[in-house]
Amino acid sequence: MDANKPIAVGIVDSSPSNAALLWAASRARRLRLPLAILHVLDDRWMGGEALDALPYIDALRNSALGMLKEAGERVRAAEPDLQVTTELLEGSVGGSLGDYSTKASMLVLGSSGHSRAALTDRALQAAAHAECPVAVVGAGQDGGQGVVVGVDGSRESTQAVAFAASEADALGEELTVIYAFTGPNRWIKAGLPSSSFAEHVVQEEQIVLSETVAGLRQDYPGLVVHGVLETVLEPADALVQAAANARMLVLGSRGRGGFGRLLLGSTAHGVLTQPPCPTVITRLKKARRE
Numbered sequence: 001m002d003a004n005k006p007i008a009v010g011i012v013d014s015s016p017s018n019a020a021l022l023w024a025a026s027r028a029r030r031l032r033l034p035l036a037i038l039h040v041l042d043d044r045w046m047g048g049e050a051l052d053a054l055p056y057i058d059a060l061r062n063s064a065l066g067m068l069k070e071a072g073e074r075v076r077a078a079e080p081d082l083q084v085t086t087e088l089l090e091g092s093v094g095g096s097l098g099d100y101s102t103k104a105s106m107l108v109l110g111s112s113g114h115s116r117a118a119l120t121d122r123a124l125q126a127a128a129h130a131e132c133p134v135a136v137v138g139a140g141q142d143g144g145q146g147v148v149v150g151v152d153g154s155r156e157s158t159q160a161v162a163f164a165a166s167e168a169d170a171l172g173e174e175l176t177v178i179y180a181f182t183g184p185n186r187w188i189k190a191g192l193p194s195s196s197f198a199e200h201v202v203q204e205e206q207i208v209l210s211e212t213v214a215g216l217r218q219d220y221p222g223l224v225v226h227g228v229l230e231t232v233l234e235p236a237d238a239l240v241q242a243a244a245n246a247r248m249l250v251l252g253s254r255g256r257g258g259f260g261r262l263l264l265g266s267t268a269h270g271v272l273t274q275p276p277c278p279t280v281i282t283r284l285k286k287a288r289r290e
Helices: 015-031 051-078 093-103 122-129 155-171 184-189 196-219 235-242 266-272
Strands: 007-010 035-042 084-091 106-110 134-137 147-151 175-180 225-230 248-252 279-282
Touching: 007 015, 007 093, 015 035, 015 051, 015 106, 015 134, 035 051, 035 093, 051 084, 084 093, 093 106, 093 122, 122 134, 122 266, 147 155, 147 196, 147 235, 155 175, 155 196, 155 248, 155 279, 175 196, 175 235, 196 225, 225 235, 235 266, 248 266, 266 279
Parallel strands: 007 035, 007 106, 035 084, 106 134, 147 175, 147 248, 175 225, 248 279
Antiparallel strands: 134 279
8 A cells, every 4th residue: 555645535525525624644654654535526416606606516515515514623633643644626526536646645435325226326437437445334333353355366356355365464463265156956947957067167267366375374374264155145245244343344356257337346346235344445556357
């Protein structure tokens, strides 16, 4: 994580946003990083700045500036040694926060609590565009234990594992590495014949998981690591279930099964619409694709 870049938190007037603000401030204090508090004035309300709309637009700006000021004062009172700045952005929520992410070491947002079908959620937009890790935090998600990370053998998930292991080691937490994939039992139930091929598939995937766990134990000898192979639940459901009482869930922006045209993979999308605990989507460095 870049020691010269602040942790940025995007806020709105909601309970999850307040939780995200406190989580970001706590993390900034622990890592001795500045905190940047942001709010985006959605450009859908700007309407070309027609003369008859100016009073309404000014009211929105003043309200947003007041919210930023109050948030800054609250954090400074709780964390007097923390360097805090506030900034009002204008434009699309996802695009504006995505652009700002180049200046940040992490972008923190409150979850919306939307259903899995909601495609316009600001957290999903920002996670898809961000150039740094994005943490999505919901209300009432403090007090968990352990760090959970999803893997699938892809380069993106390798970055996620590195991030999760570093976090777990720094926090003194145990790490659970979950590899969820479509197991051969589904193929058999669909009418395909059972054979040694199905067993071979599971063995091959178990090797991927075992190698991942073995590498972590070598790099972090004091870290307790658990490896879990899941062949029944969908990856997003498996991760949400495993991280229900976790301190943090980590996954890559797009894994081996993602479609190239998607900025955010289906597993990351599924988890972010129902995050069980503070959830980090890693974007440590771009992975070149053939």
